Amino acid sequence: MLYGDSCRKGETILGEFRPVANGLRTDHPVPGLPFINDERLPLGNPDAIERTGRDQGEGLWGRTDPLPGGGWVAFTTEPKNRAYAWAVHYHPEHGRTVVLVTDGSWSGLHHDWVYGHTGFLYRHGGYWWDGTAWHRPGVVFDGAYERYDARPVQDALTVTAADLLVHPADPGKASIATIAGFTAPKTALPNWRDHLALWAEHRRRVPDARPLDECVVDLKAPELEPGLLVDRAGLAKIANIAEDDLPVPEYEDHKMPEPQAHGANGPLWSQPVARDWAEQHHRDHGPGALLSATTSFGTPQPQGLVADHLHRKPAREQIRAGR
Numbered sequence: 001m002l003y004g005d006s007c008r009k010g011e012t013i014l015g016e017f018r019p020v021a022n023g024l025r026t027d028h029p030v031p032g033l034p035f036i037n038d039e040r041l042p043l044g045n046p047d048a049i050e051r052t053g054r055d056q057g058e059g060l061w062g063r064t065d066p067l068p069g070g071g072w073v074a075f076t077t078e079p080k081n082r083a084y085a086w087a088v089h090y091h092p093e094h095g096r097t098v099v100l101v102t103d104g105s106w107s108g109l110h111h112d113w114v115y116g117h118t119g120f121l122y123r124h125g126g127y128w129w130d131g132t133a134w135h136r137p138g139v140v141f142d143g144a145y146e147r148y149d150a151r152p153v154q155d156a157l158t159v160t161a162a163d164l165l166v167h168p169a170d171p172g173k174a175s176i177a178t179i180a181g182f183t184a185p186k187t188a189l190p191n192w193r194d195h196l197a198l199w200a201e202h203r204r205r206v207p208d209a210r211p212l213d214e215c216v217v218d219l220k221a222p223e224l225e226p227g228l229l230v231d232r233a234g235l236a237k238i239a240n241i242a243e244d245d246l247p248v249p250e251y252e253d254h255k256m257p258e259p260q261a262h263g264a265n266g267p268l269w270s271q272p273v274a275r276d277w278a279e280q281h282h283r284d285h286g287p288g289a290l291l292s293a294t295t296s297f298g299t300p301q302p303q304g305l306v307a308d309h310l311h312r313k314p315a316r317e318q319i320r321a322g323r
Helices: 046-053 106-115 192-203 232-239 249-255 271-285 302-310 312-320
Strands: 021-023 062-066 072-077 084-091 095-102 121-123 127-129 157-160 216-220 261-263 266-268
Touching: 021 084, 046 062, 046 072, 046 084, 062 106, 072 106, 084 106, 121 216, 127 216, 232 271
Parallel strands: none
Antiparallel strands: 021 095, 062 072, 072 084, 084 095, 121 127, 157 216, 261 266
């Protein structure tokens, strides 16, 4: 799945979108993606970003919104290549994120940035950073508070541009793409560190550019080590159900968590994400499944939901123990 898909109560699952390129002036590059010249984008003026596409012609669109904690988000269709749209997130403390997405994917990203958790950087299939800590993808829904649990990643390490550029890189082997005629690559750039080095060279010409050791690029954590990821069979084992009982990707893909990687035989998940999914799956398919906690209109009753919230911890422990 490429972009935000609908789930309970019309929400989108956090992080279910994939940018296709980095803006050259982003502070937080997404690994593996090309950099595109974004000099025509008025990054200091969200209203102007919106006006770039809004009401400018058929097939063009734009929007901007303030964020509750300060800052703003802005989106616009790229007039020179209408298959894509620019998405900009400005955080008053952590700088700006500038990514290119397909023009049809803005709604999922808009929802995550404005109405989701307080995170704004997404990596590895929805792992998110809020400026302080990394959290796992939103999988377990807390009905009492009508939001997904924010579950921290154990032993998480934030990787910055400065960390990566300690290793040798050759900006002469990289290039900055232009938006006209751009087509998103199907695989990650093999020499991406060279492209990151070229991006860093451009930043030297920008007054007051964010220091490289404050430019967040990636996340490292033991649970994301390739050898520890599980496939569908492994996820089914963690959930203690038959593999055939897992949702079928062709028809029920939105019922599965966003994978952290893809292997030769399909999607791969971290074990904590698999356990989170197992917890939610058993809650959704267990006896009663909160039916006793709903009114005739399908509206949750506070007492039932609070009880559900208070009993989530024992349920998690049982699943993790394999019971």
